[in-house]
Each structure stands twice: as structure tokens, then as C-alpha cells.
Amino acid sequence: MHETTPEVFLIARPSVDLEAMRAYLAAVGGDSWLELREADREELNDGELLAEFAGRMCYRSWEPGLNRNVTRIRTDQREYFANVLASAHGSVLEHANYSFAFRNVSRVFTHELIRHRAGSAFSQESLRYVRLADIGFRVAPALEPLREQVISIVEQLEEFQRDAAEQLDLDGEGLPFAVKKEITSALRRLAPIGLSTDILWTANVRTLRHVIEMRTAPGAEEELRLVFDAVAALMLAQAPSLFQDFERREDGAWVPQWRKV
Incomplete structure (x- = not known):
């Protein structure tokens, strides 16, 4: 891990x-x-x-x-x-679309991101094809007091992935790709939802304004707040006139003067 x-x-x-x-x-x-x-x-x-x-x-x-x-x-x-x-x-x-590559975000993040379907396009790393031999993981701030236990659990899950691939002879000579895909897909069921993954997200400015407001709000999920704080800063620099009414508050929320544009 x-x-x-x-x-x-x-x-x-x-x-x-x-x-x-x-x-x-x-x-x-x-x-x-x-x-x-x-x-x-x-x-x-x-x-x-x-x-x-x-x-x-x-x-x-x-x-x-x-x-x-x-x-x-x-x-x-x-x-x-x-x-x-x-x-x-x-x-x-x-009419104005921007594409973001999100690196090392969790599947918790991607599951919430894809709910914003309108005005968006998504392409995500597929665990039907990509084998989990080395799990990337971020310990959320709320779990810091349990850091060692969390890491231990993730390392056990990672070890299971490697052991299972070996016992099922996933690298065996002549094993059909369709079988490899089936086994790889099944093994992902025994992986933590917090494992790190990559996703490409394209969104138009109207959608960006909405998602930035929603996902930096105080009640939003912690990782989404972290990532969309960076997205908001990028877009304010990239298209300042289109995001001119946004203000970043002390609690980290990006709030527009005009909502539901």
C-alpha cells in the first residue's frame, strides 16, 4: 500500500x-x-x-x-x-467546456462526482481491466486517530489481491483474456471503496458553477471539498469573468452571488 x-x-x-x-x-x-x-x-x-x-x-x-x-x-x-x-x-x-484529470481520488469521490450527469462527460480507470497489485489509499482526516489500524486493514486487502491472483493463476500461460477480465473484475469486490483511482471529467461552465458551489459547501464530503477547492481556484484564474461573482469564505465554501444561473 x-x-x-x-x-x-x-x-x-x-x-x-x-x-x-x-x-x-x-x-x-x-x-x-x-x-x-x-x-x-x-x-x-x-x-x-x-x-x-x-x-x-x-x-x-x-x-x-x-x-x-x-x-x-x-x-x-x-x-x-x-x-x-x-x-x-x-x-x-x-458552450465552454473544460476537462480535468483527477489523479489519486477515491472511489468515494468518483461515485459522488458522476451524480452530476448533466453537462458532464466521464472516463474512469476500469478495475475490470486494471489489476489491483498495489493499492493507493488516503487516510481521511477523521480517521487519523486510527491511522495504524486503517493502514493495516488496507494492507491486508492488498495482500489478498496478490495472493488470490497467484492462487487463481492469473498470470498463467495461455489464460484467455476474457478469464483474466472476469477474475480481475471479481477481485475488485474485495477492495476498499477508498482506494485511489483516476478519472477524466469534462464539464461546461454552467455545470462547473453548480458543482463547485455544491461540493465546497460545509456539508459536502471532505475529499470533494478538498478537490473542488482546487477546481474553483483554477477556474477563477482560467475564466475570471465567468466566475467573477464567486467568493471563497473562511470555511472553504465557494459561494456565488448569483445561484442557479
Whole structure:
């Protein structure tokens, strides 16, 4: 057994094809909006740009006059998103997706994470195929007074995995892969739910806002609070305008000014 600590890696984010976007805007007469955004900063934030593009398409609000009902537009992007958040126009946030690789999280964590199905995609290490020869495990803070007993139990379960694989001749020459898979799948039933695993999670910004709020709340599970505290900090740095209303409180909860966007 080896002790582990959860890690969070942001491995993918939106990527906008500026030339295709520019061609569309030329066709509808909204060129000036993209020119303004390119003049605003040296490097465009693709996640924020994509969400704003979606929002402005709804009202044809690239510039005054394109929609006769729109006589004034917000040119400041942060102010634009503040209005989107305050008006709960959250559907435009669903266009921007971010992918996180969670390393050494427990199956307790993944079982709770996959409940957030809407706006998410998941790919998890499969214990039907991956044999448990060396169990990674994190002792939760609440179990620290029993640390030695906890480690002893996990080490016994790990030893059983190795002994059972040997007794069942799992590495025997000529053993069909289908049999290996069946035995490996059966052995995982004798593994602790707290064992460390990896999962890839992709979520859109609307989902991210909801999950960050839910899973950093004081009543949330301890490991999820730990991991989503890191996710929240990453997203505030990655797309500050889309998470501008979030505040981290002293108890570690990330709370938005506007909920249910």
C-alpha cells in the first residue's frame, strides 16, 4: 500500500477558430465586436469569448443597429457577463467546456462526482481491466486517530489481491483474456471503496458553477471539498469573468452571488 494525495490537472479548455468566427461576423455585420475584443487584450480568453459570442447571437447585439430593438450594448466584457449571470441566462455558458484529470481520488469521490450527469462527460480507470497489485489509499482526516489500524486493514486487502491472483493463476500461460477480465473484475469486490483511482471529467461552465458551489459547501464530503477547492481556484484564474461573482469564505465554501444561473 502507498499513501496518496488527490491532484487536479486542467488538461483541456475551449479553443476558438478566430477566422471562422470572423467570417461569420462579417456575414452578419458584427465585425466590430471581435475587433474590440482583440484590441482589449494581447491574448483572447477563448472560453469567455465563446460564451459571449453565444450570448450576443441570441439578441444580434454585436453592435447597435443590427437589431432595431437594441439601441445600446455593453462593450465591457466583465460587465456583459455580470448581466448574464444576474439575469440567469446560463445556457450561453454551456458552450465552454473544460476537462480535468483527477489523479489519486477515491472511489468515494468518483461515485459522488458522476451524480452530476448533466453537462458532464466521464472516463474512469476500469478495475475490470486494471489489476489491483498495489493499492493507493488516503487516510481521511477523521480517521487519523486510527491511522495504524486503517493502514493495516488496507494492507491486508492488498495482500489478498496478490495472493488470490497467484492462487487463481492469473498470470498463467495461455489464460484467455476474457478469464483474466472476469477474475480481475471479481477481485475488485474485495477492495476498499477508498482506494485511489483516476478519472477524466469534462464539464461546461454552467455545470462547473453548480458543482463547485455544491461540493465546497460545509456539508459536502471532505475529499470533494478538498478537490473542488482546487477546481474553483483554477477556474477563477482560467475564466475570471465567468466566475467573477464567486467568493471563497473562511470555511472553504465557494459561494456565488448569483445561484442557479
